[in-house]
Amino acid sequence: MRFKIISLVAVAMLATACSSKPEQTATATTGGTAAPAPAAPAKPSGPVPGSAEDFIVNVGDRVFFGFDKFDLTPEATATLDRQAAWLKQYKAVTITIEGHADERGTREYNLALGERRANSVKNYLTALGVEAARVQTISYGKERPQVVGSNEAAWTQNRRGVTVIN
Structure with a gap:
């Protein structure tokens, strides 16, 4: 009997805890009339300028390479041109x-190839005026694939250089 009473009390407490009350809006009084409280400021849409999200969304954080290549394609240089302009604007990054x-x-081969790709990106950015002291490189070789798979579609996405905001 005692177990049943304890169970009923527990169920009642859970039901009470899960119920929600309608949200009340605050009002300010002005001369005896109620006026709605000012609305909270709207959040800005889109990423914060100068943030890592801004860089990824508005500039692009990666370039792709051909099989067994570390030279930059025209598409890659276009992305890196945007990256350099962004980095010149945000000099503390x-x-x-x-x-x-x-x-x-x-x-071992892929670590060396990844290093050549990272250095290719770094050299291009520094040639455009980004200070070399702001740029580090690291190679992950084949250890961190973006897309898992053993086909050309996966391989194309995994042959890349990614610029990460620190």
């Missing part, structure tokens, strides 16, 4: 450029 490769080849 430092970056790390990650070099990646697809799954083909040995671990």
Whole structure:
């Protein structure tokens, strides 16, 4: 009997805790009449300028490479031109450029290829006036694929250089 009473009390407490009350709006009184409280300021739409999200959304954080290549394509240089302009605008930002490769080849080979890709991106950005001291590089080789798969569609996405805001 005691167990049933305890169970009923627990159920009643849970039901009370889960119920919600309608939201009440605050009102301010002016001369005996009620006026609605001012609305909260609207949140800005889109990413905050100068943030990592701004960089990714409005500039682009990655470039892609051909099979066994580390030279920059015209599409890659267009993205890097935008990155350099953004980095010149936000001079306090430092970056790390990650070099990646697809799954083909040995671990050692792909680490070296990822390093050449990261350095290719760094060299292009510094040639456009981004201070070299703001740019670090790291190679992940084939260790961090963006897309898992053993086909050209996956490999194309994994042969990349990614600029990460620190």
